[in-house]
Amino acid sequence: MRVYIVDLASGNLRSVAQAVRRVAPEACLDVGRDPAAVGQAERIILPGVGAFAALASRLFAEPQLVAALEAQRAAGVPILGICVGMQLMAEIGLEHGRSAGLGWIGGQVEALAQETQDPDQAAPHSLRVPRMGWSLVTPTRGNPLLPAKEWFYFAHGFAFAARDSSCVLATTRHARPADTPALIGDTSPHRVWGAQFHPEKSGAAGMAFLARFLSPVVLA
Amino acid sequence: MAGQAKAAGETNPVFPASTAVRIIPCLDIAEGRVVKGVKFQNLRDAGDAQQVAQFYSEHGADEICFLDITASHKGRKPLIQVLERVAEVCFVPLLAGGGVATPADMRALLCAGADKVSVNSAAVAQPELLEACAAQNGAQCVVLAIDAKRRASDRRASSDRREPSEKQEPSDQPPSQGWEVLTHGGRRATGREAVAWAQEGVARGAGEILLTSFDQDGTRAGFDLPLLRAVAAAVSVPVIASGGAGSAADMIAAVRLGGASAVLAASIFHDRETTPAAVATEFRRAGLPVREAMG
Numbered sequence: 001m002r003v004y005i006v007d008l009a010s011g012n013l014r015s016v017a018q019a020v021r022r023v024a025p026e027a028c029l030d031v032g033r034d035p036a037a038v039g040q041a042e043r044i045i046l047p048g049v050g051a052f053a054a055l056a057s058r059l060f061a062e063p064q065l066v067a068a069l070e071a072q073r074a075a076g077v078p079i080l081g082i083c084v085g086m087q088l089m090a091e092i093g094l095e096h097g098r099s100a101g102l103g104w105i106g107g108q109v110e111a112l113a114q115e116t117q118d119p120d121q122a123a124p125h126s127l128r129v130p131r132m133g134w135s136l137v138t139p140t141r142g143n144p145l146l147p148a149k150e151w152f153y154f155a156h157g158f159a160f161a162a163r164d165s166s167c168v169l170a171t172t173r174h175a176r177p178a179d180t181p182a183l184i185g186d187t188s189p190h191r192v193w194g195a196q197f198h199p200e201k202s203g204a205a206g207m208a209f210l211a212r213f214l215s216p217v218v219l220a
Numbered sequence: 221m222a223g224q225a226k227a228a229g230e231t232n233p234v235f236p237a238s239t240a241v242r243i244i245p246c247l248d249i250a251e252g253r254v255v256k257g258v259k260f261q262n263l264r265d266a267g268d269a270q271q272v273a274q275f276y277s278e279h280g281a282d283e284i285c286f287l288d289i290t291a292s293h294k295g296r297k298p299l300i301q302v303l304e305r306v307a308e309v310c311f312v313p314l315l316a317g318g319g320v321a322t323p324a325d326m327r328a329l330l331c332a333g334a335d336k337v338s339v340n341s342a343a344v345a346q347p348e349l350l351e352a353c354a355a356q357n358g359a360q361c362v363v364l365a366i367d368a369k370r371r372a373s374d375r376r377a378s379s380d381r382r383e384p385s386e387k388q389e390p391s392d393q394p395p396s397q398g399w400e401v402l403t404h405g406g407r408r409a410t411g412r413e414a415v416a417w418a419q420e421g422v423a424r425g426a427g428e429i430l431l432t433s434f435d436q437d438g439t440r441a442g443f444d445l446p447l448l449r450a451v452a453a454a455v456s457v458p459v460i461a462s463g464g465a466g467s468a469a470d471m472i473a474a475v476r477l478g479g480a481s482a483v484l485a486a487s488i489f490h491d492r493e494t495t496p497a498a499v500a501t502e503f504r505r506a507g508l509p510v511r512e513a514m515g
Contacts (some may be wrong), residue, residue, distance in 0.1 A: 011357060012328030018333075019311055049330075050358040062468045084358075128458045128481055130360040130427045134240045134511040136281055151240070151511045153313055155335065155360040157427070173239075201335060203277070203513065 001216060004041035006032040006046060006065070008058045008085075012200065016047045016082065018189070019200035023211040035068035036039075042163040043214055044072060048084030051156065052093030052109055055084050056101060066102070072119070073104065076217050078191040086184065086194025087160055095158045105186050105194065106163035137182040137197065143169040144218050145193055146183055151204040152197035156186075160184055160196065173200035191219065228488025239509040241503060242282040242482035244460065244497040245489040247272055247374050249288045249318070252298045256438065258317050266490040270305045276489065277310040280513055282308065282495030285430075285484055287338070287365075288318030289405055300332045307333025315430075317365055323352045330357060337365040338430050341403035344410055344417070345422055354425025363460075364426035367406055368414035368447055369434040371397030393444040406434050415450045422455045430458045430484070438487060443470055448478030460484050468494065468502035475508055 001024065005016055013031060020029055021117060025075045030037055038044060046069075048055050060066060080113065081089050090101040092108040103111070134151045154172070159180040162168050167186055171179035185193040193213070199206035212218045247254045247269055254266040266272065273284050284473045286306070287300040301318055317338030326337045337357075343349050343364060353362045400415035418429050431451050433444035443464045452459045458481035461474035465485035474480040488494055500510040 011327070011361065012335065014331060015307060015311075015334055015335070017309060022311070031320070037498060038357065048337075050356070054356075069383060130457065131239055132360065132428055132458050133242050136512075151513075157360060177346070194365075198313075198335075203311055206311060217349065 001027045001043060001214065002041050003029045003043045003045070003214065004037055005026045005029070005045045005047060006038070006085075007033050007071070007208055008033050008046075008055050009117055010047050010084070012047050012049045012082075012198070015198075015200045016045060019046070019207060019210055023207050024214045027214060029137075033062060033065050035062075035064040036142065038065065038068035038072060041072065042077065044069065044077060044079045046079065046081040046086060048082060048086070048090065049155075050185075051096045052087055052101070053096035053099045056093060056099045058089060060100075065217060067100075072206060073190055076189060076191050078213065080191070080213050081194035082200070083156060083193075083198060084176075086196055087158065089184070089186075089192065089194050090119035090160055091156070101160045104190070104192050105160075105167050105184055107161050109158050109166075110161050112159050130155065130168070134202075135182075135197075136171045137170050139170045139183075141166070141169050143185060143187070143193075144183065145185075145209060145212050146170050149211075152182070152199065152202040152205060153194075154197050155217060160194070163174055172196075240282065240400060240509045241480075243280065243471070243499050243503070244278045244283045244315070244482055244484040245281050245496060246250075246285040246462065246484045248288060249286055249299055249302055250290045252302055252374040255289070258488055259442065261473075266486075268304045270309060272490070273306045274309045279495040280500050281311040281312060282496070282511055285315040286317070286334075287317075290318075292295075300408075301333040302330060303329060303334055311453040315363060317363065317430075322349070323356050326357060326361070330361060336363050338365040340367065340398040341408075343421065344401060344403050344412065347420065349433060350371050350421055350424040350426050354427070358390045359425050359427035359457075362426050362477070363428045363430050364421035364434070365416070366418060366432050366451075367402045367432045368399035368416055368444075369402050369406075369409075370395045370399055370413050370444070370447075394450055398459050399450075400446055403435055406437075414447070415454050418447060418451045419454050419500065422457050426457065428457050430462060431459055433463035437462075437484060439464055440466030440470075440487060442466060443474045443478060443480075443483075444479045445473060448474055448480055452479030458482060468499045470497060472503060472506045472508065475503075476506075 087109040089104040091103040170181040170183035199209040313335045316334035321342040401412040459482035460482040462484040471483040
C-alpha cells in the first residue's frame with residue numbers, strides 16, 4: 001500500500017507519519033508535496049495544523065499538487081483530511097479573512113460559537129474556545145471509518161458548517177446547542193473524508209481509526 | 221436535555237458538553253531526565269523521559285506536558301531530543317515548553333512532536349512574541365505559561381519556605397495585592413499582575429493558559445483556587461491548573477471551584493501515589509466529564 005502524506009509545512013506531519021507507521025508498518029509511506037507521488041498513492045492524507053488562510057495559500061501556491069489531488073479524488077482514491085486539512089475541503093474558510101478551499105464538500109469553516117457569559121462568572125470549561133481536549137464522537141450515519149462512538153482529541157477554534165447534512169458522518173458536542181461535525185465525507189462516487197479531531201493524537205481510538213482508513217479490506 | 225441524568229460526559233447539568241476535563245502529568249526535564257523539585261528548588265531525579273511518558277500514556281494521561289526547566293540558560297536541544305523519542309511511543313497530545321524565545325524555537329518543538337508549545341519568560345519580555353507564534357502556527361498551538369506568586373503583603377503567602385509536609389491550605393480569599401508574574405523558573409519577579417497578563421496574553425493570541433502557583437508548586441497542599449478563579453473568569457480560553465496537586469480531590473476542586481479545563485500534576489504521579497486513570501475514576505464519581513480510554 002502506497003501512502004502519501006501531503007506536506008503543507010504543518011507542525012503535526014511527524015506525528016501523523018509515526019501513527020501511520022505504527023498501524024501500517026508494511027505500508028510504503030512517503031511525505032512531501034510531489035504531484036507525481038500523489039498520483040501514485042493508494043491512500044492520501046492531508047494533515048493540517050494552523051490557520052485556514054495560511055494553509056490554503058500554501059496549498060494553492062502549488063497548482064500541480066492541487067491538480068494531482070483533484071485527479072486522485074476523481075479516480076476514487078481514498079483521501080483523509082485531518083483538522084485544518086479537513087477544513088480545506090470546504091468551499092470557504094473564514095479564519096484570518098475569507099479564503100477559498102478545495103470545495104470538495106459543500107460548506108464553510110466558521111468560528112466556534114462563544115456563548116455570551118455573565119461577566120462575573122467564569123465560563124464553564126465546556127464552552128471555552130479554542131476547544132482543547134477529548135470529546136465523544138458519535139456517528140450519525142453509517143460509515144466505514146467510524147462504526148461506533150469513540151473519544152478523540154480536538155484542538156480547534158473553527159469548525160466546518162456543512163451545507164448538506166448527508167456529508168456529516170459523525171458529530172461532537174461542544175458549545176450548546178449545536179453539535180459540530182467531527183467526521184465529514186463525500187463518499188459516492190468519491191472517497192473523501194475529513195476528521196476535525198486528531199487521530200494521530202487520539203491513542204488507541206485514533207490508531208484504530210487510521211487503521212480502518214489504511215485497510216485494503218475496509219476500503220477495498 | 222438539561223437536567224437529564226445521563227452518563228457523565230454526555231449530558232451533565234454542570235458540563236453540558238462532552239469535552240472532557242484533561243488530566244495532565246507534567247515532566248520537568250533537565251538534561252533529558254525527568255526531575256521534580258519543591259517551589260522550583262531541590263531537584264531530584266524521577267526517571268527517563270520516554271519511559272515515564274509511555275507509562276503515563278498507558279495509564280490514562282489525556283495529555284503530557286514537558287517543561288525544560290534548564291532551557292532558559294542552557295538551550296533547547298535536550299528537549300527536542302526528548303520529544304522526538306517520546307513521540308515515537310506516545311500517541312496522545314504533547315505540550316512542551318521551556319526557553320522558547322522565538323517563533324522558530326516554537327516551530328522546532330512542534331516539528332519534534334509537540335502539539336502545543338508554552339511560552340513564559342520571553343513572552344513577558346516581548347509580548348509581541350505571542351502574536352508572531354499564533355500567526356504562524358495558530359492560537360491552538362500557543363500556550364501562555366504564567367508562574368504567579370501571591371503578593372508579599374498577603375500574610376499567609378509571606379511565610380516563605382514552607383516545608384511540603386506542612387499541609388497549608390491557601391487562603392480562600394484573593395490576596396489584596398493580587399498575584400505577581402515570575403519568570404526564569406521563578407527566579408525573577410516582574411512586577412506584572414498575573415490576571416491582567418493572562419488577559420493581555422489571550423488578546424495577543426494565546427489559545428490556552430498554563431497557570432502555575434509558585435506558592436503551591438510541589439507542596440501538595442492544593443491549588444491556589446482564588447488565583448485560578450480570578451484568571452478563569454478573566455479569559456475565555458481554557459486554563460490548565462498547575463502547582464499544588466496533592467489528591468484527586470484537589471483536582472476536582474480546581475475544576476469545580478477554580479474553573480480549570482485541565483489539571484496538571486507532577487509529584488503525585490511521579491511518586492506513583494496515583495495514576496491519571498485513577499484520578500479519572502474519581503472525576504467520574506464526582507460527575508466531571510472524562511474520557512473513556514479505549515483498551
